Amino acid sequence: MHRHALVVPVVVALIGSTAASAAAQPAPNTVVLQPAPDIAGVIKGGTLPELVVRGLRSADDPLWLPEVGLVFSESQGNRVVRLGDDDQVSTFVGDLNGPLGMTFDRQGRLISLQTRAGVAGPRVIWPPGREAVIADRYEGKPFGRPNDVVSDRRGGVYFSDLGPRPTPPGALSPAVYYVPPGGMPIRVADDIARPNGLMLSRDEKILYVNDTGGIHVYAFDVGPDGRLANRRVLAAYIGRDRSVAAGEPPVSNADGLTIDDAGRLYALTEAGIEVVSSNGEHLGAIPVWCITRRCQNLTFGGPDKQTLYIAGGGTLLRIRMLARGFGGRVK
Incomplete structure (x- = not known):
């Protein structure tokens, strides 16, 4: 069992939420819980996120597994942890190699992206006895820094590789x-500056890709062999990295993606959780901050898939939603 000894101030901001306040960075080692704006069908105005876990070395890519519950990556601890009913975490899978993004395929396998040099790439890490390397090289060259991953109904796997900078x-x-x-x-897209969060549409005919190095989420048509075509901008995010020098192209630091049962996308950026409809309409931003940095990834979970779990900076948050996560697959 992992206990959390780090004491972190928690500030509840009882002020109206705006894009500007969502993007504002709090003092170091402080959790600011801001009320959500009202977004029709998505979240009730005034809803506050809840701080669930803090003090881990890192936290990323939460996933709600059938008959297991919530698991997420602690990359710097080289493990995947499980959130218990008492909101304490314990090791679910250990002895990993800098795990980041995860997905759960139709064979019941938990697939995790390893990031350590020499072993970087997607691997099956659970259940015990079924561990396997899915890929660790492309045309003889090792992957750089795999980041996010999603599996399709065919049994294939998409993953992004940010590469070193x-x-x-x-x-x-x-x-x-x-x-x-x-x-x-197969390399299916190489025309995005820093591809990060990935998500398939509900019918798996479209793959969405966040560009961490820009301000857009892109959409690609998925072919019958899994290859991508017809890249286009789905939407522009409002979050902005304030450290970018004046005159330089804007950066949203767009990271993880998830999808609800209405096809809306939820992306973590410098503005918090930005919500975009399937036709590219920007619906609003829910302000969240994960102590030491912006939050990194998110997923719908709980028995009814109406709780949004958000991870980053050694922190796990959750917030109750009106929207329900897509039920057609785990991720």
Whole structure:
């Protein structure tokens, strides 16, 4: 059992939520819980996020597993942890290699992206006895820094690779890959500056990709072989990285993505959780902050999939929603 010894001030901001306040960064090691704006069908105005876990070395990519509950990556602890009914965390899978993004496929396998040099790539890490390497190289070259992953109903896996910054000579550049079931990785998109969060549409005909190095979420048509076509901008985010120098292109630091049963996308950016409809309409932003940094990834969970779990900076938050997560797959 992992106990949380770090004492962190919690400030409840009883003020109206705006895009500007959502993007404002609080003092270090402080959790600011701001009320959500009213977003029709998404969240009731005034709803506050709840601080669930703090003091971990890192926290990323929460996932609600059938008959298990919530698990998420503690990359710097080289493990995946499970949130118990008492809101304490324990090791679910240990001895990993900098795990980040996770997905759960239709074979009941938990797939985790490892990031340590030499072993970077998607691997099956659970259940015990079914561990396997899905991919660790593309055309003989090792992956740089795999970040997010989603599986499809065919049994294939999409994952993003941010790559190192700057990209060393001869190394793989940032890209999105697809690994068909039993096959070798295919580079399916290499025209996004820093591809990060991934999500499939409910019918799996569209793959959405966040660009951490820009301000857009992109949409691609998914072909019958898993390849992508017809890249277009779905929406522009409002979150902005204030450290970007004047005159430089704006950056949203868009990270993790999830989807609800109405097809709306939820993305973590410098503005918090930005909500976008399937036709690209920006619906609003829910302010959240994960102590030491912006939050990184999120998922719907709970028995009714109406609780949004948000992870980042060694912190786990949750917030009750009106919207319900998509029930057609785990992620």
